[in-house]
Amino acid sequence: MNEKIDDFYYMKEALKEAKKAKDKDEIPIGCVVVKNNIIIGRGHNLVESNNNPLRHAELIAIEDASKKIDNWRFNGCTLYVTLEPCAMCSGALVYSRMDRVVFGAYDYKRGYCGSIESLPTKTELNHKVEILGGVMEKECLLLIQDFFKKLRIRNKAN
Amino acid sequence: MNEKIDDFYYMKEALKEAKKAKDKDEIPIGCVVVKNNIIIGRGHNLVESNNNPLRHAELIAIEDASKKIDNWRFNGCTLYVTLEPCAMCSGALVYSRMDRVVFGAYDYKRGYCGSIESLPTKTELNHKVEILGGVMEKECLLLIQDFFKKLRIRNKAN
Numbered sequence: 001m002n003e004k005i006d007d008f009y010y011m012k013e014a015l016k017e018a019k020k021a022k023d024k025d026e027i028p029i030g031c032v033v034v035k036n037n038i039i040i041g042r043g044h045n046l047v048e049s050n051n052n053p054l055r056h057a058e059l060i061a062i063e064d065a066s067k068k069i070d071n072w073r074f075n076g077c078t079l080y081v082t083l084e085p086c087a088m089c090s091g092a093l094v095y096s097r098m099d100r101v102v103f104g105a106y107d108y109k110r111g112y113c114g115s116i117e118s119l120p121t122k123t124e125l126n127h128k129v130e131i132l133g134g135v136m137e138k139e140c141l142l143l144i145q146d147f148f149k150k151l152r153i154r155n156k157a158n
Numbered sequence: 159m160n161e162k163i164d165d166f167y168y169m170k171e172a173l174k175e176a177k178k179a180k181d182k183d184e185i186p187i188g189c190v191v192v193k194n195n196i197i198i199g200r201g202h203n204l205v206e207s208n209n210n211p212l213r214h215a216e217l218i219a220i221e222d223a224s225k226k227i228d229n230w231r232f233n234g235c236t237l238y239v240t241l242e243p244c245a246m247c248s249g250a251l252v253y254s255r256m257d258r259v260v261f262g263a264y265d266y267k268r269g270y271c272g273s274i275e276s277l278p279t280k281t282e283l284n285h286k287v288e289i290l291g292g293v294m295e296k297e298c299l300l301l302i303q304d305f306f307k308k309l310r311i312r313n314k315a316n
Contacts, residue, residue: 073211088246091245092212119245
């Protein structure tokens with residue numbers, strides 16, 4: 001792994017965002033965008049609350065950050081997210097020209113940063129994003145597993 | 159091709175949106191989302207104007223439509239767009255559970271609805287989107303080619 005000391009600090013911040021999603025009964029996924037050691041964007045999954053399929057944590061954090069930097073180019077930025085990004089969000093990493101993505105848990109069924117395939121490093125696309133997976137994997141995965149466990153119990157009771 | 163008569167009508171509406179982008183000096187790409195023969199969402203490329211990498215025509219139209227139907231599931235909907243969707247927007251088609259996507263011009267360098275690969279029909283993902291490309295291809299392509307031609311002339315003059 002090519003971890004940096006700061007990666008743990010920022011992943012903890014992404015986990016704080018994920019817990020906000022959990023408190024709203026959303027799948028607990030959280031994200032922060034960092035530039036020059038400053039968090040410039042935050043987001044957590046809000047698909048159900050907002051009834052909007054685009055409200056993934058990553059897209060919310062990118063939108064938040066783009067307002068802060070007043071720029072659509074994220075050179076020099078790292079995006080931290082608790083779950084491996086899906087195809088849509090992996091595409092967003094490319095189109096926002098993000099430098100680096102660091103994720104916690106792997107998503108073997110939907111992940112496009114290595115699991116199904118690796119979109120941010122695709123040779124055909126004109127921007128490459130450095131990928132690091134598995135940072136604080138256990139904590140990130142546990143949060144999601146716990147959410148689905150409780151959901152199953154609740155659904156059985158109804 | 160598996161065209162429907164209505165496809166031309168709605169692609170003309172997407173072209174109207176593309177012309178709005180052109181008038182704002184944006185790459186002229188436009189989009190509409192249709193359900194039960196009603197346009198429920200419209201959008202045109204606003205990446206530069208909004209300084210936001212997520213402001214592709216498709217994402218704006220999906221966001222607009224999700225507010226109208228107050229739902230993140232787009233079953234029964236067709237998205238019309240003048241240019242083949244990129245990886246991010248092709249992912250959005252999957253995650254919005256769109257029924258069908260109809261596009262005009264092919265984007266051989268960035269297109270993820272058949273050109274580089276076909277994300278909306280990927281067997282690994284849990285939703286499939288029917289794809290039809292090349293509807294009013296000439297008109298859609300001409301608009302984009304004309305934009306870049308004028309841009310080159312302008313850049314040479316500066």
